[in-house]
Amino acid sequence: xxxxxxxxxxxxxxxxxxxxxxxxxxxxxxxxxxxxxxxxxxxxxxxxxxxxxxxxxxxxxxxxxxxxxxxxxxxxxxxxxxxxxxxxxxxxxxxxxxxxxxxxxxxxxxxxxxxxxxxxxxxxxxxxxxxxxxxxxxxxxxxxxxxxxxxxxxxxxxxxxxxxxxxxxxxxxxxxxxxxxxxxxxxxxxxxxxxxxxxxxxxxxxxxxxxxxxxxxxxxxxxxxxxxxxxxxxxxxxxxxxxxxxxxxxxxxxxxxxxxxxxxxxxxxxxxxxxxxxxxxxxxxxxxxxxxxxxxxxxxxxxxxx
Amino acid sequence: xxxxxxxxxxxxxxxxxxxxxxxxxxxxxxxxxxxxxxxxxxxxxxxxxxxxxxxxxxxxxxxxxxxxxxxxxxxxxxxxxxxxxxxxxxxxxxxxxxxxxxxxxxxxxxxxxxxxxxxxxxxxxxxxxxxxxxxxxxxxxxxxxxxxxxxxxxxxxxxxxxxxxxxxxxxxxxxxxxxxxxxxxxxxxxxxxxxxxxxxxxxxxxxxxxxxxxxxxxxxxxxxxxxxxxxxxxxxxxxxxxxxxxxxxxxxxxxxxxxxxxxxxxxxxxxxxxxxxxxxxxxxxxxxxxxxxxxxxxxxxxxxxxxxxxxxxxxxxxxxxxxxxxxxxxxxxxxxxxxxxxxxx
Numbered sequence: 001x002x003x004x005x006x007x008x009x010x011x012x013x014x015x016x017x018x019x020x021x022x023x024x025x026x027x028x029x030x031x032x033x034x035x036x037x038x039x040x041x042x043x044x045x046x047x048x049x050x051x052x053x054x055x056x057x058x059x060x061x062x063x064x065x066x067x068x069x070x071x072x073x074x075x076x077x078x079x080x081x082x083x084x085x086x087x088x089x090x091x092x093x094x095x096x097x098x099x100x101x102x103x104x105x106x107x108x109x110x111x112x113x114x115x116x117x118x119x120x121x122x123x124x125x126x127x128x129x130x131x132x133x134x135x136x137x138x139x140x141x142x143x144x145x146x147x148x149x150x151x152x153x154x155x156x157x158x159x160x161x162x163x164x165x166x167x168x169x170x171x172x173x174x175x176x177x178x179x180x181x182x183x184x185x186x187x188x189x190x191x192x193x194x195x196x197x198x199x200x201x202x203x204x205x206x207x208x209x210x211x212x213x214x215x216x217x218x219x220x221x222x223x224x225x226x227x228x229x230x231x232x233x234x235x236x237x238x239x240x241x242x243x244x245x246x247x248x249x250x251x252x253x254x255x256x257x258x259x260x261x262x263x264x265x266x267x268x269x270x271x272x273x274x275x276x277x278x279x280x281x282x283x284x285x286x287x288x289x290x291x292x293x294x295x296x297x298x299x300x301x302x303x304x305x306x
Numbered sequence: 307x308x309x310x311x312x313x314x315x316x317x318x319x320x321x322x323x324x325x326x327x328x329x330x331x332x333x334x335x336x337x338x339x340x341x342x343x344x345x346x347x348x349x350x351x352x353x354x355x356x357x358x359x360x361x362x363x364x365x366x367x368x369x370x371x372x373x374x375x376x377x378x379x380x381x382x383x384x385x386x387x388x389x390x391x392x393x394x395x396x397x398x399x400x401x402x403x404x405x406x407x408x409x410x411x412x413x414x415x416x417x418x419x420x421x422x423x424x425x426x427x428x429x430x431x432x433x434x435x436x437x438x439x440x441x442x443x444x445x446x447x448x449x450x451x452x453x454x455x456x457x458x459x460x461x462x463x464x465x466x467x468x469x470x471x472x473x474x475x476x477x478x479x480x481x482x483x484x485x486x487x488x489x490x491x492x493x494x495x496x497x498x499x500x501x502x503x504x505x506x507x508x509x510x511x512x513x514x515x516x517x518x519x520x521x522x523x524x525x526x527x528x529x530x531x532x533x534x535x536x537x538x539x540x541x542x543x544x545x546x547x548x549x550x551x552x553x554x555x556x557x558x559x560x561x562x563x564x565x566x567x568x569x570x571x572x573x574x575x576x577x578x579x580x581x582x583x584x585x586x587x588x589x590x591x592x593x594x595x596x597x598x599x600x601x602x603x604x605x606x607x608x609x610x611x612x613x614x615x616x617x618x619x620x621x622x623x624x625x626x627x628x629x630x631x632x633x634x635x636x637x638x639x640x641x642x643x644x645x646x647x648x649x650x651x
Contacts, residue, residue, distance in 0.1 A: 004427075028425030035420055036432050042521070043438070045462055046450050063465050114341035121337035133338065139634050140349075146582020147630065149603050150623040151352035153610040154359060158352070160367040177348035180341045209333075238443035241585060245611060255445045259589065262449035270453060277446050285441035292441070 050074050050274035074275035082276065083257055087250075099168060100237060100253040106172025107236035108229060111179045115228055118180070119187035120217060124199075134188070137181035148178055149241060156245055166248045172236060179235040183228045190224030191217065230291040234284055254280050353627065360620035367616070375617070382621040391597060392622065395605040402512070402601060403580045406519040407573055413520055414527025415569070419561070421528070422535050433532065440525040448589045451518040455590070457503040467498040505591040508598040515599065518586050523576050530572045534565040574640050578633035582626075602626045 011017035037044075045063070052065045053073035078084050087093035121127070122134060140147070155174070159165040194217065202212050218225075240255040247256060258280055261273045360382055362375040386392050417436060421429045439447060454462045474496050482490040505511050538561060546556045584603040587593045592608070593600030600608065603626060610619035 025425050025427065028423060029427045032420050032423070032426040032429065032432055035417065036436055039417070039436055039521075039524075040438075041462075042447075042450050042454055045454065049453075063462060063469075110344070114344055117337035118341035121334040125334035125337075127334040127338075130334075130338075133342065139637065146579070146584060146603060147349065147353075147627070149582070149584050149607065150626055150630075151349065151356060153606065153616065153619050153623055154352040154356040155348070156611065157359070157364075157367045157616060158355065173344075174348055177344045180345045184341055234443075238445065240443075240445040241588065255443065258445060258449060262452055262589070267458075268453065268456070270456075273449070273453070277450060281442050281446040284443060285438065288441035289438075 046274045046277060049270050050278050053077070053271040053275075074271040075279070077272050078275045078279055082261075082272070083252070084254070084276065084279065096252055096254045096257045099247075099251050100255075102168045103172040103175065103243070103253055104233055104236035106169050107175040107179065108232045110173060111176035111183065111232045111235075112225070112229060114176075115180060115184050115187055115232075116218075116221075116225065118184045119191055120213065122184065122188045123191035124217075134185070137185050141182040141185060152242055152245060159246060165246050166251055168247075168251055171243060171246055174242065175236045175239055176232070179232045183231055186231070187221065187224050187228050190227075191221055194220045227291045230287055234288060237284055356620045356623055356627075359617055360624045362617050364616040364620075366614040378617075382617050386618060386621045386625070391600075391605070394598070395600045395602050398512070398599055399581060399602045402515060402519070402583065403577055406516045406523075406580050407577045409516060409520045410523050410527050410576055411569060411573055413524050414531050414572075415565070417524065418528050418531035418535055422532055433528070437525040437529060439521065440529075444522065444585055445589070447522055448518060448585050451514075451521065451586075452590055455504040455514045457501060457505065459501045461501065461504075463504065464501040467500045467502065471497050471500065506595060508595060511591060511595065511599050514590060515583075515586050515601075518590075519580060519583060522586075523579065526576065527569075527572055530568050531565055534568040535561070538564040571637075571640055574633065574637050578630065578637070581629060581633065602629075 008017065008022060012019060012022060048063075048065055051070035051072070051074070053071055081088070083095040085097055086095045122130060156165070159167075159170065164170045198216050198220070199212050202216050207215065238255065240259060243253050244256045244259060247253070252260070258273075258276055261276055262268055359375070361377055361379060363378045363381075364375040420426065421433045421436065423429070426432070456462070456464070458464065478490060502510065504514050542560050542564075543556060546560050551559065582603060583601055584607065587599055587601050587604045588607075591599075593604040597605075602622065606619045606622035606626060608619075609615040609622060
């Protein structure tokens with residue numbers, strides 16, 4: 001940075017770069033920074049609000065609160081008084097985090113146990129209907145995201161009739177089903193990139209089919225499986241409307257609690273809401289980008305990567 | 307050479323074991339089947355059930371099974387297609403889709419072009435920052451935006467408007483003191499009437515939906531457009547410059563053709579997402595005020611869960627599914643188009 005500055009100054013002095021040229025670069029960069037700031041404003045606002053418990057949030061200085069008044073009271077409320085960990089913050093009755101974790105545990109374990117074998121078969125074996133299955137999975141992933149809401153009407157009726165509506169395990173199973181297409185596809189592409197020669201070498205050495213899967217494919221797929229684990233985790237953690245429709249208050253997951261806070265009947269407690277929202281979203285955002293680094297191609301599989 | 311979407315989906319990166327191991331189909335089936343069965347039982351089966359329901363007179367959850375619902379043929383569809391509420395909902399949905407897709411494309415291209423521009427220093431960090439919202443849970447972003455549009459006096463947008471108001475007033479104050487011989491006061495039409503109840507009127511609600519929808523989708527658009535822009539050979543731009551092409555000429559004849567197809571494909575996907583937008587209207591004000599802004603899924607969901615009109619709701623959802631199917635067909639068609647891009651050079 002400082003070196004860049006020095007070179008620039010030198011270039012201007014020696015006349016290799018005009019002042020106008022430097023000015024244009026500065027103006028362009030400043031404009032871009034301004035754009036980024038405007039676009040990211042909601043993120044700034046929610047972070048600032050979460051630190052502004054009891055201060056001037058609801059005043060004319062609310063938007064750009066004085067950082068010296070920042071405090072952690074809202075976070076304290078979320079952790080020790082809200083339903084985040086324990087119901088009403090009283091140790092004993094498990095709260096929303098535990099409900100979310102139960103759902104996520106079911107989602108992750110069920111979906112991984114069907115995704116890994118499925119991805120292996122789709123990547124390494126030829127059988128009738130293989131193309132159709134892949135095709136269906138990709139189409140659903142890219143276009144059909146809202147199908148689950150459309151079918152929710154029918155599912156809700158069925159669940160209520162079968163007495164399964166207020167059940168965290170069923171909810172987890174439902175998310176697992178929804179996570180199958182994208183993640184099977186993702187893991188399949190990952191497995192495609194494992195060189196076939198490894199398997200051939202193992203077969204030459206006399207390994208059986210199961211040994212090839214266990215000792216070659218699975219260990220080499222570990223990063224891919226880790227990414228799928230993260231995405232299925234997020235599928236269970238982030239979903240809201242189905243959870244809200246199916247669950248009763250004692251089983252509310254974090255996303256439903258967040259919604260309840262945001263739409264409080266009288267007045268939304270903005271600072272508490274902000275702290276709750278950040279505790280809910282920040283960990284998964286970090287995890288998401290850690291996973292995203294593994295799958296640069298994961299987003300551009302529409303053919304855009306060229 | 308262009309490969310079809312179909313081939314690319316299924317064949318790319320395909321490596322298989324030698325033929326002797328290939329013909330044991332049964333194992334492959336056993337491995338794939340659980341996933342398919344689980345997926346279909348929560349997807350295909352409900353769709354079939356939905357279609358069945360749409361031909362009955364089921365009203366609430368109790369009548370859905372247990373033989374209390376009677377088969378009434380196309381009556382639900384007839385009453386649906388003669389219901390003005392349905393046409394309003396369908397119209398609003400398409401309007402929402404059109405406006406937000408156009409806005410997404412413009413915003414996406416603008417951000418992508420600025421953050422790849424040669425004059426901008428540190429653009430890689432800015433790009434990394436600007437796509438961060440992609441990692442947020444949707445319900446997080448939407449509830450935060452609901453807060454942004456808070457009707458309270460100190461809601462963020464109302465506060466920004468107040469700042470604007472005081473800026474205008476003080477500017478007029480300066481003019482007033484310069485022109486000392488006449489009294490000038492800020493004209494009414496330049497001032498916003500704060501606080502504004504954003505969800506109080508039909509079109510401000512609609513605008514808030516569109517804003518939020520664009521914010522939710524722009525990281526995806528930016529990623530795709532940036533990667534397309536980076537594939538444009540620099541020599542092309544230089545050649546055009548040498549030939550004396552101005553900025554707009556270069557944009558129209560060099561940049562635009564290069565990013566057209568990826569952008570179009572992304573637009574179809576994001577249009578499908580907009581058509582199926584549910585959470586934004588639901589969380590903001592359940593498609594209000596009154597029932598003016600009920601996007602199609604909100605309309606269907608509400609008829610069932612809140613108004614106990616299961617059969618009618620099923621008919622709505624089946625209609626929505628037909629449109630989604632249309633988008634799938636479109637994605638396949640245009641997917642072929644998008645493929646040609648990568649293979650041309």
